Amino acid sequence: MRIALDFDGTIADAASAKVRYAKERWGIELTPATSMRPGALPLMGAERYEQMIRDVFGTQLSVEMDPMPGSIEALERLQRRHDLNIVTARFDHEGVFAGQWLAKHSIRVGSLTPTNRGAKVEHCVNLGAKVLFEDSVSELAHFDDHNHAIAMALLETPYNATEERASGWHVLPDWAAFEGLVERLSES
Numbered sequence: 264m265r266i267a268l269d270f271d272g273t274i275a276d277a278a279s280a281k282v283r284y285a286k287e288r289w290g291i292e293l294t295p296a297t298s299m300r301p302g303a304l305p306l307m308g309a310e311r312y313e314q315m316i317r318d319v320f321g322t323q324l325s326v327e328m329d330p331m332p333g334s335i336e337a338l339e340r341l342q343r344r345h346d347l348n349i350v351t352a353r354f355d356h357e358g359v360f361a362g363q364w365l366a367k368h369s370i371r372v373g374s375l376t377p378t379n380r381g382a383k384v385e386h387c388v389n390l391g392a393k394v395l396f397e398d399s400v401s402e403l404a405h406f407d408d409h410n411h412a413i414a415m416a417l418l419e420t421p422y423n424a425t426e427e428r429a430s431g432w433h434v435l436p437d438w439a440a441f442e443g444l445v446e447r448l449s450e451s
């Protein structure tokens with residue numbers, strides 16, 4: 264089965280990388296819940312937020328991100344039976360570091376596509392993906408405006424906990440739940 268996977272916040276722990284960066288560079292105390300733009304801006308301002316994004320996603324710091332809990336183990340199992348494809352909103356030059364991260368953790372993927380901050384829906388449809396696993400509510404919301412048969416899987420995180428979910432989404436607490444979903448989808 265062809266699977267589309269987001270990278271930051273789904274496979275790699277981008278939130279913790281931002282929390283660490285803000286603390287070390289400016290002594291600013293972010294939490295995972297305040298690590299995304301709406302939560303972080305009141306604490307650090309737009310200029311520092313953009314600097315953090317450039318450095319965390321566009322430098323070697325990116326390769327040093329921790330895995331999300333259970334992601335490596337699940338990907339090792341999934342890659343034996345399925346075609347894994349990374350679809351990330353990163354810019355091209357940032358996507359290179361995501362590729363290095365995956366190589367470092369010995370995860371083989373069929374493709375890695377940076378959308379350069381663009382929506383992922385068209386690419387996932389062209390890919391023929393049966394499911395997309397994502398931590399971004401706004402990204403999944405784009406799909407609801409299109410006709411497609413891709414199953415939408417949202418990883419629950421501290422920063423998306425209060426955002427509204429659409430009724431058809433699979434809202435999943437962890438990677439084990441995603442493996443369960445993949446099993447059900449590949450049987451159907």
Ligand SMILES: [Mg+2]
Nearest residue numbers: 269271272398
């Ligand atoms: Mg993400």
